[in-house]
Amino acid sequence: MFRERFSYDPLVLPFLLGLIFIVTYLALGAIRMIKNLPAEDKIRLGKSFFSKQILLSIREIFNECLLHLRIFKKNPVLGYMHMSIALGWFMMIVLAHVEVKLYAPSRFNLPYYPIFFRYFVRETQETLDGAVFFFLMDFFLLMVLSGVGIAMYKRFNSKATGLRRTTRLKWNDRIALYALWSIFPLRLLAESFTSGISGGSFLTRGFGMVFETFVSNDLHVRPTWWAYSLALGTFFFTLPFSRFMHIPTEMLLILFRNAGIKHRTTGTGIAQTEIYSCSRCGICIDACQMVSAARLENKATVYFIRELREGGRHNAWDMASACLMCRRCVEACPVKIESTLIRSALRQDWKMLRREPLSFLPVNHTGPARVIYFAGCMSHLTPGIEQSMVRIFEKTGTDFTFMDREGGICCGRPMMLAGETRAARELIDRNKKIILHSGADTLVTSCPICYRVFAEEYQLPLKVQHHSQFILQMMEQGKISPExxxxxxxxxxxxxxxxxxxxxxxxxxxxxxxxxxxxxxxxxxxxxxxxxxxxxxxxxxxxxxxxxxxxxxxxxxxxxxxxxxxxxxxxxxxxxxxxxxxxxxxxxxxxxxxxxxxxxxxxxxx
Amino acid sequence: MAVQFGYSINKSNTIDMDTAPRAMESYLLLHEPSFARCIGCGCCTATCSSGVFTQLNLRQIQLRIRRGETQGLLPEIQKCMLCGKCQMVCPRGVSTRNVVLSIQRALQLLS
Missing domain, CATH: 3.40.50 (Rossmann fold)
Structure with missing residues (x-):
């Protein structure tokens, strides 16, 4: 009675329990992540749901979570591998639901029914006449299988997919990975066995006919469907504890990012979402020069983020302190995880001693002039640069003042990078006073480290230029014309x-x-x-x-x-x-x- | 009678190395082993950006740590702006920025 009414069979249990578990876990996780956002960001997120940002987010989720366009741009083989598994699987799920809606509408509300449709259809001896569905299902299954094939090959020979190095996985990732790999071959096997009765297309039908030649009874049908269900269940149960958490989290990250939520000093909120969005693909390993040149493989961003998620913070701190913050890994990252900001936040967490105010630093005013020039500490080490700049200023007849001719206060960025935000603020305030007092309308600096902090942190009401920009401007005005x-x-x-x-x-x-x-x-x-x-x-x-x-x-x-x-x-x-x-x-x-x-x-x- | 050269980086005093507190030195050698390579040449102090405005003297601080004279070190070391010039000029390749940060951390742990 029960079996007939709900088309129930014990073999759906592993899948069903896994599904209930994963849906509950993800819902709670999403709520927790949203709850961890600062109040301001929550409002921002709420507003974004009712603006056109949500459409942009949906498009980005489609492009990145299903099509994986960014990975395609990095490497077509790797892109295809991700796209085939994600899009293929997604289409199989959608098609299965459409199929059920069309041929067994009364069963549509059973979450497991579309997944095991072929099995149940065989039991009830219903016949299907949707040949096009058989073809499409087989087509997408083949697509996924090709992706899984590449994934398996990549594990043994990562160079084939353009990765010199691939991530070394821990056991939790391995279980989830092998479960994911086994889902699709098992599906092929299970569907092939049932294809004789419930139908199939070029792939499942073909395999089914081959199997019929040497296994004649259908006792093996149930075990293969059981195995399929178990593989799905295992994957769902291991997903939250593995790298595959990136699949659901990346969607949340895209929503956050498009709502304009930015990293804050504390490192919670979006940083936590980013940590879970890391797919451990290992593309950052090749980008990192600490790995390729200094042979510090364990310092790569992928291991740093894993350490934050699974390990102790102390190790993560060690990893964070080595990084040069060049951001090559962020540029390479297909998920665009701002790992240097996570590192900065972690460095700040290392509580320093109570600091005395830096009151001994003098505020030496200079000017007035139209242009204020800040050479930067490092330019004092290579004085040729500042001497050249002074000559260029003189040659172009620029009304300038040299802010740190006799040595100046550091711009504050090194302090910031070391995690000492408050001390950095003090340096910034002092320099800002000098800059504003000069009455200049342009600040020219020779050091890109200073340039970035002037442009991003100082909030100066004047134009900030790196000397290359200033020189180009002078050339365009015809004041200097190098041969x-x-x-x-x-x-x-x-x-x-x-x-x-x-x-x-x-x-x-x-x-x-x-x-x-x-x-x-x-x-x-x-x-x-x-x-x-x-x-x-x-x-x-x-x-x-x-x-x-x-x-x-x-x-x-x-x-x-x-x-x-x-x-x-x-x-x-x-x-x-x-x-x-x-x-x-x-x-x-x-x-x-x-x-x-x-x-x-x-x-x-x- | 001691010879007077007319310059010195420390006042003359006597240190008993058997009883001098070496915890700071051990901490530094553990967390920034390049500290051991320092020969006290003073390039760091000569190039120091903070040295223009203050009496910050990394060479002297190094010497004081080696001798276990770590009292009153905190206000001294916090004059550093971490600009990194000393690291660029160090002929022995000492990671001076990490030395400065490690001294601060050690002071926190040892206090």
Whole structure:
């Protein structure tokens, strides 16, 4: 009676229990994550549901969670692998429900019925005439199976899918992974056995006919459907404790992000959502120069985020303190997890001692002038840059004042990167007073690290320019016109803070292009290399940094240029120390003295 | 009678290395092993951005830690702005920024 009324069979139990478990878990998880948002962000999220942002979110969820377009752009094979499994499985579920709605509408409300439709249809001896559904179901099953095939192959040979390294998985991920892999071959097997009675298409029918040749009775039908149900159940029960949590969480993350929710200093809210959205695909491992050059594989972002989710915070802190904060991993990440912000938040969590106010730092006013120039601490180490800038200011007749000629207060970013936000604020306030007092309308700086903090944190009512932007402006106004040097070939090294992190790629290139031919480099612009000198890292050793610098030099020197041109005093100093082959020149020096581009005769190499 | 060179980084005093507190030094050697490579050349102090405005002297701090004279270190070390110049000039490759941060952490743990 019960069996007939509900089309119940014990074999649906593993699936059904798993489904109930996962739906409850995800609902509670989503509520908890939304609850953890600050009040302001909750309002923002609420508002976004009633604006056109929600449409954008839906489109993005479709593009990223089903089609995986970003991974496609990185690597087509990897993209296809993700797309085939996600889209194929999704379409199978949708089609199964459509099928039930059409052929057994009374059963539509049973959550398990569409999944086991083929099995039940066989039992009730109903016949189906939807040949097109058989074809479509087989088509999408084949699609998923091809994706699973690639996934299995990738585990053994990651290079085939363009990954030099793939993530080392823990046991919880392995169980979920093997459960996921087994779902689809088992589905094929189960459907093939039932295809003779309940129907099938090119795939299941074909397999069914092959099986019929050597197994004649249908005693094996139930065990295969049981196995299918168990695989589904296992996957659902292990999902919350594995990497596959990224599937549901990424949707929530997209909603949060499109609602305009930003990272805050505490690292809760969106950061927590990001941690769960990490699919542990391992694309960031190859992007990380700490891994490729300094051989610190366990410091890669994927392991850092896993440590935050599963391990102790102490280990995670160790990992966070090594990172150079170059953001190459964020650029590579298909989910766009802002891992450097999570690292920053963690560094802040490490409670420092009560700090005395930095009252001993003087506020030395300067000016008045139209342009205020801040060389930055690192430019004082490479004084050629600031001397060149002073000459350029004089040559162009700019009314300028040199804010830190006799040494100045640090911009505050190194302090910030070390997690000392409050002390950084104090430095910022002091510098801000000096800048505003000068009455300037433009702040020019030679250091991209300073540039970024001036632009993002100072909230200055004046124009902030990196010197490459200022020089380009002067060239466009015809105040300086450097000569093009025929036959000189240079490469440009994108400083992380100027390029990837501030989006300034074109200005320096335009300046250089007026003077010499720029050779393309294997990794540039968004994937520009880190020189290894960045103050973002706290615990990286000198030797590890040097390995990164040497790696960057090797890639930059591949087109055998006459000089490496960069736009950052820190990059200049670090790269200079790592190569003796060619001169490393800052853009300001190059404009001031083009002779520096000449390849210096190296007695050792000749 | 001691020879007067006319300069010194510490006042003359006597330290009993058997009883001097070495906890800070051990902490640093454990958490920033490059501290052991310091030869006290003073490049860090010569280039120091804070040194322009204050008496911050990393070379002296290093010496004091080695001798166990860690009292009154906190206000000194907190003059550092962490700009990282000292690390760039260090001929021995000492991670000076982490030394400064580790000293602060050690002071927190040892207090």
């Amino acid at each position: 093009f040097r025929e036959g000189t070939r240079v490469v440009y090294h994108d400083p992380c803070e100027l390029g990837r992190n501030s989006g300034i790629y074109e200005e320096p290139r335009k300046v250089i292009a007026a003077m010499a031919r720029i050779e393309p480099v294997a990794e540039e612009r968004e994937m520009g290399l880190c020189c290894g000198g960045h103050v973002g890292s706290i615990s990286l050793t000198h030797h590890q940094r040097r390995r990164i610098a040497v790696q960057a030099c090797n890639i930059l020197l591949a087109p055998s240029p006459d000089a490496i041109v960069t736009a950052c005093p820190l990059c200049k100093k670090t790269l200079m120390d790592a190569t003796a082959e060619v001169p490393v020149v800052d853009i300001a020096q190059m404009v001031d003295n083009p002779e520096l581009l000449r390849k210096h005769p190296n007695p050792v190499l000749q």
